[in-house]
Amino acid sequence: MIDLYAIGTNNGQLAAIMLEETGCAYTPRPLDLKKGEHRAPAFLAINPVGKIPAIVDRDGPGGETVTVFETLAIALYLCDKTGKLMPADLANRALAYKWAAVAAANLAPTMSIQFQLRRNVPDTSGPSLEYLGTQVDRYLATFENRLAEAEYLAGEFSFADVQVYPIVVSVAPYLDKGLEPYPNLQRWSDAVRARPAVERGMNALPPLS
Numbered sequence: 051m052i053d054l055y056a057i058g059t060n061n062g063q064l065a066a067i068m069l070e071e072t073g074c075a076y077t078p079r080p081l082d083l084k085k086g087e088h089r090a091p092a093f094l095a096i097n098p099v100g101k102i103p104a105i106v107d108r109d110g111p112g113g114e115t116v117t118v119f120e121t122l123a124i125a126l127y128l129c130d131k132t133g134k135l136m137p138a139d140l141a142n143r144a145l146a147y148k149w150a151a152v153a154a155a156n157l158a159p160t161m162s163i164q165f166q167l168r169r170n171v172p173d174t175s176g177p178s179l180e181y182l183g184t185q186v187d188r189y190l191a192t193f194e195n196r197l198a199e200a201e202y203l204a205g206e207f208s209f210a211d212v213q214v215y216p217i218v219v220s221v222a223p224y225l226d227k228g229l230e231p232y233p234n235l236q237r238w239s240d241a242v243r244a245r246p247a248v249e250r251g252m253n254a255l256p257p258l259s
C-alpha cells in the first residue's frame with residue numbers, strides 16, 4: 051500500500067494519476083497547506099523540501115519502505131515499480147524523458163510562480179507577469195508543435211503525458227482564448243481526459259482551499 055501526501059493541485063493530481071494509471075493501491079493523505087501541515091516535522095521527515103506531493107511505499111523493494119517526492123521522481127519510481135507507462139523502445143523512452151523534463155523543469159515552475167504572483171500581488175499589470183505569460187506561451191507552443199507530429203508526446207501514451215496534462219488543465223482557464231490557439235494540445239488533452247484512470251486521479255484529492 052502507498053500513502054499519497056498531497057492536495058488537489060496540478061502536482062497532487064499528477065501523482066494521483068500516476069498511481070491510478072500504474073494500478074498501485076494507495077491511500078490519499080490530504081494535507082492542509084493553509085494550516086501549514088506541509089511544514090510540520092512529521093511531513094518534513096517525508097519531504098525535507100516541505101512540498102506536496104510525496105509518496106510512502108510500505109511495500110518497496112525487499113518489503114522495505116521507500117519515500118519519494120518531486121512529481122518527476124514519483125512518476126519514474128512508479129514506472130520502474132510496475133513496468134507501466136514507460137515506453138519499451140529506447141528511442142521512445144528518450145522522447146518521454148525529454149518531454150517530461152520540459153514540463154517538470156520549465157513549464158511547471160514558470161506556471162507556479164505566475165500562480166503565486168496572481169494570488170498574492172494586488173497589481174498584476176507589471177512586467178514580471180507579462181514575461182511569465184510569454185514563457186508559458188512559448189512552452190505551450192512547443193508542446194503544440196510536438197503534438198502536431200505525434201499522437202502522444204513519446205508516440206505512445208506514457209508518463210510524459212501525465213507530467214504535462216494537469217498543468218495544461220490548470221493553466222487553460224487563464225489563457226485569453228483557452229486552448230483555441232493550440233488545436234493539437236486540445237485534441238491530446240481530450241484524449242488524455244477520456245482515460246478512466248486520469249479521471250479518477252484528477253478527482254482523488256480535495257481541492258486547494
Ligand SMILES: N[C@@H](CCC(=O)N[C@@H](CS)C(=O)NCC(=O)O)C(=O)O
Pocket residue numbers: 059060061062083088100101102103119120121122154162
Ligand atoms: N517541483 C515540485 C513542485 C511541488 C509544488 O510546488 N508543490 C506545491 C503545491 S502544488 C507546494 O507544496 N507548495 C507549498 C510550498 O511551496 O510551501 C514537484 O514537481 O513535485
